Amino acid sequence: MDPLYIKLALGGLALLASIGLFFGIGLALAAHKFAVEVNPKVEAVKEVLAGAQ
């Protein structure tokens, strides 16, 4: 293998991983900051129901 190709592939991998990490952290922060209080009973009722749909 040409070392240039390996360099390109590794660079791409690192870049995409960093983009993914960046956006992932961004989304996590957004979810934390814009969190909406949901009544926990709603989830509990949903758990108990049959839930075919």
Add this chain to the structure above:
Amino acid sequence: MKKHAAAIIAVFLLVPVLLIGGCTKPRFIKKGEFKGTDLIVLIFAGPVDPMWAEDRAHFTVNEASDPDILLDIQSVSLSPDRTRLTIALSDPMNQERPHQVVVKDILSEGRNLGTETLTVARLYFGYLFGIFLGALLIQNFVFSKYLGLCVFFGTSQKKTTAVGMGITFTAVIVFASFMSWFLYQFVLKPYRLDYLQIIVFIGLVSLTVQGVDTILRKVNPALFKAFGVYLVLVIANCIVIAVPLILADNEYNMIESLMLSLGAGLGFLLALFLMSSVRERLDFADIPVSWRGLPIAFIVAGLFALSFMGFSGMSIF
């Protein structure tokens, strides 16, 4: 207070536009424009030498993207006041693309003014409008490219759902294609990763939808309720992935890509609205049992596609 902030931002955006507009270099060739299908008209700031203008070797014309392929010039003629020069080409040009005209050793009243290069293009606004109209009607993503059909048939049963889906879709596609344009131009292309564009765009679209979903839920619950389930459905639409790929293929700039995505979104809205209007009426029509529901909807979609073919070849500018 909020209004003031908006005004200040608008002024800040306006100033660079005015500055860029004022910084044009003075040139001897004032203007170049297309005329008919095979003529280019150049307007000079002063009278030029007729003997110089007669020699065809002083002019070369080529498409700006292929400088190696010179177009064949049939004749060059000068107007009586010696400021208007018409270059006639042997073959019609593709005026969608900008053309480059090189004028060598301009002779004006005994003085050699050197060589000038000029790019002749259609009115840029007309070009932008052409992209918009192309995505909206001529190359409508649903009716002439057959993309996004699953969501198209799924949400076109009632007018209200259709319009809700269309508006949500337009908002998301404009945002997502702007993001993917940015990522393609400034990250993927410089690092030669453009072979990964499909994976990156898919991730970006779902990320955009997730982000909009999270933020909207808190910031504007009323709008979130109006968007409802459609927001999540947008992820499964192929138009929203086709538009970034087209942008990347055509190397559009920011405004052009905005126009294409807006046209695609509004075209989808139009298609959904038309289809839902028909399907609401089909409920009351006397259709053979085996054709009810989806089969007749497919036939109607085919008829719409046929009628949208009537837009092909349309141009306004």
